[in-house]
Amino acid sequence: MADLTKLTIKKFHDGLRAKEFSAREATQAFFGRIKKEDSEIGAYLSLAETLALEEANAVDGAVAKSKPIGELAGVPLAIKDCILIKNLPATAASKILKDYTASYDASVIKRLRGERAVFLGKTNMDEFAMGSSTENSAFRVTKNPHDHTRVPGGSSGGSAAAVAADFAIAALGSDTGGSIRQPAGLCGVVGLKPTYGAVSRSGLIAMASSLDQIGPLTKTVEDAAILFKAIAGRDPLDATSSDHDYDSITSLPSLEETKKITIGIPEEYFIDGLNEDVAKSVAAAIEKLKKLGFAFKKISLPHTKYALSSYYIVMPAEVSSNVARFDGIRYARMPDIQTHDGKLLDIYLKQRGAGFGAEVKRRIILGTFVLSSGYYDAYYEKAQRVRTFIKKDFDEAFKEVDVILTPVAPNPAFKIGEKTSDPLAMYLEDIFTIPINLAGLPAISIPTKPYPLDGKELPVGFQLIGKKWHEADILNIGRHYENN
Amino acid sequence: MSSSINKEELEHLARLARVELDPGEEEKLLSDLGNILDHFKELQELDTSNVPPMTGGTDLKNVLREDTERENTNRGSGVEAFPESKDGFLKIPPIFEH
Numbered sequence: 001m002a003d004l005t006k007l008t009i010k011k012f013h014d015g016l017r018a019k020e021f022s023a024r025e026a027t028q029a030f031f032g033r034i035k036k037e038d039s040e041i042g043a044y045l046s047l048a049e050t051l052a053l054e055e056a057n058a059v060d061g062a063v064a065k066s067k068p069i070g071e072l073a074g075v076p077l078a079i080k081d082c083i084l085i086k087n088l089p090a091t092a093a094s095k096i097l098k099d100y101t102a103s104y105d106a107s108v109i110k111r112l113r114g115e116r117a118v119f120l121g122k123t124n125m126d127e128f129a130m131g132s133s134t135e136n137s138a139f140r141v142t143k144n145p146h147d148h149t150r151v152p153g154g155s156s157g158g159s160a161a162a163v164a165a166d167f168a169i170a171a172l173g174s175d176t177g178g179s180i181r182q183p184a185g186l187c188g189v190v191g192l193k194p195t196y197g198a199v200s201r202s203g204l205i206a207m208a209s210s211l212d213q214i215g216p217l218t219k220t221v222e223d224a225a226i227l228f229k230a231i232a233g234r235d236p237l238d239a240t241s242s243d244h245d246y247d248s249i250t251s252l253p254s255l256e257e258t259k260k261i262t263i264g265i266p267e268e269y270f271i272d273g274l275n276e277d278v279a280k281s282v283a284a285a286i287e288k289l290k291k292l293g294f295a296f297k298k299i300s301l302p303h304t305k306y307a308l309s310s311y312y313i314v315m316p317a318e319v320s321s322n323v324a325r326f327d328g329i330r331y332a333r334m335p336d337i338q339t340h341d342g343k344l345l346d347i348y349l350k351q352r353g354a355g356f357g358a359e360v361k362r363r364i365i366l367g368t369f370v371l372s373s374g375y376y377d378a379y380y381e382k383a384q385r386v387r388t389f390i391k392k393d394f395d396e397a398f399k400e401v402d403v404i405l406t407p408v409a410p411n412p413a414f415k416i417g418e419k420t421s422d423p424l425a426m427y428l429e430d431i432f433t434i435p436i437n438l439a440g441l442p443a444i445s446i447p448t449k450p451y452p453l454d455g456k457e458l459p460v461g462f463q464l465i466g467k468k469w470h471e472a473d474i475l476n477i478g479r480h481y482e483n484n
Numbered sequence: 485m486s487s488s489i490n491k492e493e494l495e496h497l498a499r500l501a502r503v504e505l506d507p508g509e510e511e512k513l514l515s516d517l518g519n520i521l522d523h524f525k526e527l528q529e530l531d532t533s534n535v536p537p538m539t540g541g542t543d544l545k546n547v548l549r550e551d552t553e554r555e556n557t558n559r560g561s562g563v564e565a566f567p568e569s570k571d572g573f574l575k576i577p578p579i580f581e582h
Contacts, residue, residue, distance in 0.1 A: 086561075103565035196541040210541035239547040240540075309524045320501060327502065329576055333567040344577055345502075353504025361503055362516060368501040369489065369517070382527055384537030389530065391538060423516050424523060440541045 004029040005166040009223040012169055013071045016063060023056035023063070023074030027118055030076045034120070034167050042142040043152075043162040045081050046089045047121035052076070055118045062116075071226055072115035078168035080159050081122040082129055082205040083214065085109050088119075092205045093137035094127045096355025100332040106203020107238065108172060108214050108231040115230050120168055123158030127357045128323060129179055129207045131155050132429040135420055136359045143416070144187060146458055150413035153183030153429075159217050160187040170218040170227055174204055176211045177311055178409070178433025181445035184217050185408035185461025188447045190478070191217045192224045193433075195468050196440035197242040199228075200235030208318035211311075211437040221446060221478035225250045228471065244469050255292065255484075258476045263289065263464075264299035264401030269432055275411045281448040281460040282407045285481070289405075292484055294477070297401050301393040306386050307435040312427060313370050313383035314438070320367025323360065328352060362423060391439040398467050403474055406432050408445045408461035432463060442466045444474045446481060488518045 004026045007015065015021055031049055038044055059074035079085060082092040084102035086109075091097040105113065112119075126136035134142040134157025142157045144150040145165040152161040156173030160183035163171050173180040175193040184191025192215045199214045206212060216227035229250055234243035252258075265286070270279065290296060328334065328351020329344075337354050339346045356364070370379035397404060409429055419426045436443045445461040464474040489497070494514060498505050505513065568575035 099567075101565060103561035197544070210539075236549065240542045240544060242544075303530075306527060306530060309527050312520065313524065324502075330566065342577060344579055347577055348502040349499075349504040352502050353506075356503065358509070358512070361505070361509065362513060364501050364503055365494070365497050365513060366517060366520065368497045372497070372500075379524065381537055382532060384539060385532035385535050386527055386530060387538040388535045389532070392535075424519055437541075438538075 023059040027056040042140045043158045044121045052118045070115045072117045076118045078123045078162040078171035080173045084203040092128045093125045095138045107200035107235045126155035129155040130359045144413045153186035155179040157183045163189045176207045178430040180215045184445040186413040188459030190224045191445040195442040197240045200238040200241045202237035206322040208315040225475045259293045261402045264404045266301045268304035269406040282462045285448045285462045299397045303389040310383040310386040311434045316363040316367030319363045394439045404465040406463045408463045412458045442471045446478045
């Protein structure tokens, strides 16, 4: 039997239906690999073996009785720890939630349960999804499976590493400023950030509510389309979710048809600070798409350079409000924190002081500052107006082209510890992904061919940005890219 | 527009945000926030007087639902997930002074 941990969703489904293996065997194969290798990589925070095997058995029962099963039935998935699965821990990699167990399923989990997917466990991340390297986890370091001295990216670094190391067929992550696409790029897997409103955020521990979206990390673009289709759609529990029709998202039009899409190259994304190897790899991807027959056009997104500042005002403002609910009274309480007088205010100060890591505190304070009286207009409202400029840039560009191609990140995976002492240097790793969240657009990170660095092969990703609700455009280009 | 936060302001903000900071954290935060706020100065180059603020991620307006009876099923598990509870009630530390 072939190595079951190497399969894509598509191949898993075909093999399961042909009875080449059982869902139980596949699930066990994944736990076998995880137990052997994850002490080194650190992709998971907790495993759900009992629950996973029960679900796999149920799928095998359905296959044995020749009942119809969906494409995700029995598929072993890894879930980012900020997405709730009932009765499993959901810490968001924060000490303040160390003892929290989810009391309900996130809506995306309910959907995937309906498809009878198997949840292997919860993956490591930057605390409350704040970071670009997964080094802000309160619990463990995650290593890049391609080079164990380097970060996997973040904040969905555990999910990206799990897929790259064959610890899951696919995974869910969340993306507020690049947290799916950047780790996907650094780990050499595919990551899709859907249009804002395409996927319900109910049951996602909120970071910045006007920017957050849940999306898939997968081995192929085809798998990303399959997983995206399963989780997309209107949900009464998220008022911003849309009933946009994605029914045909997994059917791939011919190359002839797809070639009618025009791709824009924004000059502002190919800057001096861009790593030379990243530039070469992305240029090679563009060449390949040109050979396939896609038309390219130079475009301009003139306000790009202001996106980072706008984001680092809007996002912390929302963070300071969202994270207020973690007060040491609700959700979970750290038992060994001594208070001065046992009164409520002191409990808040002590629990939050000890429960949050440095980056979370930095963003809470920054957010509180930009929202405070006297500074609100100069920072928060100014940033929201600049956000309008960013969105208008895209609106203008999309009058000329259908899709925009850029690098995912300015550098390949950097060394563990390299950027932890300088928050601004870390923030700059997200400059190519942040504008997309500000504008609410869909974007996908797709691995280019690996290239040599220090004698090692490190992945690089390119990003395709689509019009709102046009996930099909970026997925279809990506599928033709990976098929050829 | 001031681009730095002094120690007193930081302590005030931390108190408002209900986060206790130790002296080492304060020092690091003062320096980090100074750098970050300096970076934000670039926004002053832009004249934004004629653009409206983008106040959210969605274009949807007034998402309403029928005001009908709904079954709320999550109460029990919500109580169970709470750190301390008694007879189905949530138990919290005293709020009022004696």
